Amino acid sequence: MTDLSQYLPILIFLVIALALSGIIVFLPMAVARLTGTHNPNSDKLSEYECGFPAFEDPRSQFDVRFYLVAILFIIFDLEAAFLFPWAVSLDVTGWAGWLTMMVFLGELAIGLAYAWKKGALDWE
Known part of the structure; x- marks a missing residue:
């Protein structure tokens, strides 16, 4: 049987993280409902794109260049x-690491x- 007590700090961390994220997400919504600032209307619920309604179908195809x-x-x-981890570990990897990175950079240059x-x- 394994000792699962070593995972207790991770479980505590996850519970605290979930509680804090839930508070950050749901507390402003609850405060808005309680203070009366939650007042949806057609202007608030309409789409917004640079101050005017969208003039194209939102499901239109993008150009492949994007x-x-x-x-x-x-x-x-x-x-x-x-490149950063490679440069830091170059003294450990030696010439084999240098040659491998040069092949990688050569492939990228060809691409x-x-x-x-x-x-x-x-x-265009």
């Missing part, structure tokens, strides 16, 4: 996130050149 830019951003953001050549970075 997704390409987002994917490229994530890729190069992760590249930067990988960037490919995206650039295909026009994924051009914005």
Whole structure:
């Protein structure tokens, strides 16, 4: 049989976190109802987009370039996130770590050149 008492601090932490998040979420709503500031009307419930009603269907398709830019951003953001731990641990990984990172950076450079050549970075 295992001793589950070592998990008690984690359980206490989770209970406190859930209680605090519940208080932060639900206390303002309760105070608004009790003080009378909760007064929904058509103006408050209408959609808001730069001061005028939406003129397109909200389910319209986005241009694929939005997704390409987002994917490229994530890729190069992760590249930067990988560079910091690599630089810190370079003395431990040695030449094998350096060579592996150079291969990784080379692949990213080829990918960037490919995206650039295909026009994924051009914005009209």
